[in-house]
Amino acid sequence: MSDVKTHQGTCHCGAVAFEVDTALDGLMECNCSHCYRKGFVLAFAPRASFRLKSGEADLGEYRFNKHAIAHQFCKTCGVQPFGYGTMPDGTETVAVNVRTLNDVEPWSWTAERVDGRSF
Numbered sequence: 770m771s772d773v774k775t776h777q778g779t780c781h782c783g784a785v786a787f788e789v790d791t792a793l794d795g796l797m798e799c800n801c802s803h804c805y806r807k808g809f810v811l812a813f814a815p816r817a818s819f820r821l822k823s824g825e826a827d828l829g830e831y832r833f834n835k836h837a838i839a840h841q842f843c844k845t846c847g848v849q850p851f852g853y854g855t856m857p858d859g860t861e862t863v864a865v866n867v868r869t870l871n872d873v874e875p876w877s878w879t880a881e882r883v884d885g886r887s888f
């Protein structure tokens with residue numbers, strides 16, 4: 770288990786900025802039709818550990834399948850930095866796209882591959 774740190778993230782154009790407190794443990798890559806297309810490497814954190822700093826009005830929302838996850842993307846640059854969801858136990862959660870965290874060195878992480886395509 771690594772230490773919990775505050776990480777800053779942005780979309781590509783910078784309109785959307787956020788920070789999240791996470792240890793970046795349990796990173797996940799998924800092969801479902803959505804995650805795979807967008808190339809996500811995801812970190813999950815409680816919604817209370819996440820703060821949107823700017824860009825509320827710049828965010829669009831995409832939902833598909835059971836519409837359980839509110840995927841948030843920047844309407845200007847198209848980058849999806851995070852999505853809001855709820856764990857099976859009811860915990861409000863945020864799934865952060867690790868590739869949008871400014872202080873995480875590219876390819877410094879390892880992520881578990883999850884077979885979301887078969888779910």
Ligand SMILES: [Zn+2]
Pocket residue numbers: 780781782783784785843844845846847848
């Ligand atoms: Zn943007």
